[in-house]
Amino acid sequence: MNIPLNHTFSLLRRAGLGLATVAAISACGFDTDGEFDSGNAMGTEGGADSEGADDIGEDEGQGGSQDGGSADSDGGDGQDGGQDGGSDGGAEGGDGDGDGDGDGGAEGGDGGSGDLYQACSNMDILFVVDTSASMIIEQAKLHAAVGEFVTALGENLPETSFHVAAVGSEDPTLNDTGLDLLPCSGQSGRYTSFTGDDISLSTLAEIQCRVEVGIINFSAERPVQTMLTALSESQQGGLNAGFLRQDADLVVVMIADEDDDLDDNDGTPGAPNIWGASLSLFKEGLMPTTSMISLIGQPEPNACGLLDLDLDLLGLDLLDLDVDLLTASEPGTRLRALAEQYPGVIGDVCQPSYAQFFVTSAAALADICGG
Template sequence: MTKRIMRERSLRTSAMAGAIACSVGCGPAEDGTASASGATGVTGVTGVTQGNTQGSMTGVTGVTGESTGTDSDSGVPTSSGGVATDDPTAGVTSNDSSSPKLDLAMADFGAPPTGDGCTKVDFLFVLDNSISMGDEQQNLANSFPGFISTIQSQVQAQDYHIMVIDTDDQDKWGEKWDKCHEKCMTDDPGDGCLTVYFPDIICGMEPPPPEPCDQSLGAGRNKGAGGPPVECPVDGGLRYMTQDQADLPGAFDCVANMGATGNSNERPAEALLTALGPQTQAGGCHPGFLRDDAVLVVTMISDEQENGSPGTPQSWYDDLLALKGGNETAIVMLSLNGDAETMGQECIPTAKMVEFVGYFGDRGIIDSICAPDYSPFFQEAVGVIDYACDEFVPPG
C-alpha cells in the first residue's frame, strides 16, 4: 500500500481560501439577498492571491508563493503569489505552533510510518441542518457507502464508531407542530397541514414529548427527517453506529438526511466540542463514543459562515486537541464548506473554518460543498486517514 499521497487538488488547508473556481454556486443565501461582487482570475489549484476575503476573490494563480493581506473575519494573514516552484516546502510555513500549519504544496507522505498504528477510528460528521442544506445532506449520504467501503479495504483499523450530529439544539418536531397548528386554525382539522415545508403533519396531532437528547447540542442523531421524526435503524439503541451495524449505509442515510429546518445561526464548532466533551461522558447522550485509543476523523459540512460558536479557531483547535490528550497524531480534520455567497456569482471562503482546518497541517483537508459529488473528496481523504492511522501513537 503506497504511503506517498500526491494530491494535486490539496492540501487545501489554506489554498481553499481562494482557490475554488465557482461558476455555479450552492444557491441563494438563507436571507435571499444578492451581491454584485464576483470571483475573477482563478487559474491555479494551489497558491492563493488573496486580499480582504470579505469582498470578491481575485487573481488565484501559480503553485506556491507568498504575499500578505488580511482576513477581515479572523485577522489572520492571508497568502498569495504566482511564483512556480518544485520545492515541496515552499509556500506559507511557520515554526510558531500558535499559527495554522499551512502548506500550499503537495503533501509528501513518503517517509515510513513512525507510530504504532491504530486499530480503531471514531468518525464524527458535523452536518449543518439549516434550510439551505437539503441537497448537501443527500450528497453526503450518497458518498458514504463508497467512503466507508474504501476505508474498510485500505485502512488497517477495522473497529469503528460512526456518529452524525447537527449544528443546533432545537427540537424540530415541536417546531413543525407549532407551524402546523397555526395553519390548522383556519383549515379543516381533518386535512393535512397545508404548508410548504411540513406537508406530512396532520392537523390536530399532538407532538410526542421530545427526548432530552433530541434537543441537546452535540447529541448523536438516531432519527431522520419527518413529522413525527423517523426512527433510524441504529443498532442497540445507541446514537452512533459501529462496524457491526446492520445495513450501515442505510442507517447512515437515515440519520444524515436529518431535514433542513434547523436554526440558521449554525454552531458547528460548539457542536463538535460539546459532542466530544460532555456528551460522550457518563450521563451524556452518547457515552463511550470517543475513545482514547482511536484516531478521530471529523468531517464538518456547512454552506454558511461559522458565526454562532464562542471562541476562535485557535481556541477550538486547542480544546479539541485537549480532548484527545494533546495527541496531534490522533486527529484528522475534513471540511466541506460554502464558496458561493449568492446566486452562484461570488466565491467567498469561510474564513474561520479555513483557519481552523489549517491548524491540523497535513491532517486537514478542506474543499467546496458546492461540488456535485463528494466521492472524490472522501476518496482522497482515505489516504490521509490511512497515513494518520499508521502514524498514530496510542496513549501510554
C-alpha cells in the same frame, strides 16, 4: 427564504425526487477535480474552478498548522515520552503519531501513553452537518456519497475498528433518527460500529440514516460549538457516552455552506485558535491523531451556481424555496482557519458530487494515522 418543514427531504421523496437524483441535478453545468497531496497532511480538494490541491503547511510536517492563529507548542518527538506540548500547545506542532517524524497534528501532553496506541487500529469519525435551510442540496449530496466514504475507508484501513456518528449544527446529541423519523438502528447506541473488512449493506444504510440530520429554519451557524459539546458529551457519563474511545484516532467531518461567525450573535464564541486548543484537549497526552475533513464555502471562483430547476413541476412549490440559494455558499473563513490547524483535506461544499472527495479523504486518513 422560508422552509416550513424540518424534514424537507421527505417531501422530495414523496415527489419522486430521490436524494441521489437531487444531488445529480445540482451538478448541472459544473465540473470538479483535484487531488490530495500525500506529502502534506493538509490538502485542498479542487472545486469546479480550482486547479487542484493547495499545499498548506508544506514546511511544517504533517500538521499544516497556522502560525499566527494557534497557541504555541514545540511538540514532542518519539514514542518514548509520548507527545509534549499539551493543551496549552493548541493544535500546532507535535509529533502526531509519536513516531518521531514530526507529523504535526493536534495532540499534546506530557508522558503520553504510546504503549497503548497502535496506529490506525481504532478511528472515531464525527460528522458535523450544517442544518440551515440553504443546505438542502448539500445534505442530499452527503447522503448520496457517504457510502463511498465508508467503503473507501474499509479498502484503505481493513483492520481498523470504526465508530461513526453525526450531529447537526444546533443539537450536540448524536443523531439516531432518519428523515422518516424511524431509528437508524435497532440496537442501542447513537453511533455505528464496524471494522474495515466487514462493511455490510445494513452498515452503509445505518450511516446514511445517521447523517440525515434534517433542516431547521433559521438555524444558528455554530457548528464548532456543537462539535465540541458533542465530543464532551461522548466521554464517560455523557449523553453520547461510548462513541469517543481513548485509544482511537479522531476525525471530524465538517460540512457547512456558511461560516461559523458571530455576525448575528449566533456563532461559536472565541477565535479559531481557541477552538483548536479546545478540540486538542480530547486527545491531550495521548498518541492518536486528530484530523479534519472539511467541505466548506470557498472564495470565488468556486463551484457554486444557480440551480435551473422548476420546483412547481415537481409539486414542491409549497416549499416557498428560493432556488438561487441551493448551490450558493459564503467563504468559511473561520472554519478553514480551524481546519488548517489539523491534518486533513479541505474541499468546496458546492462541488456537484462528494464521492471523489470522500475517496481521496479516506486515503489521506490512512496516510495520516499511519504516519
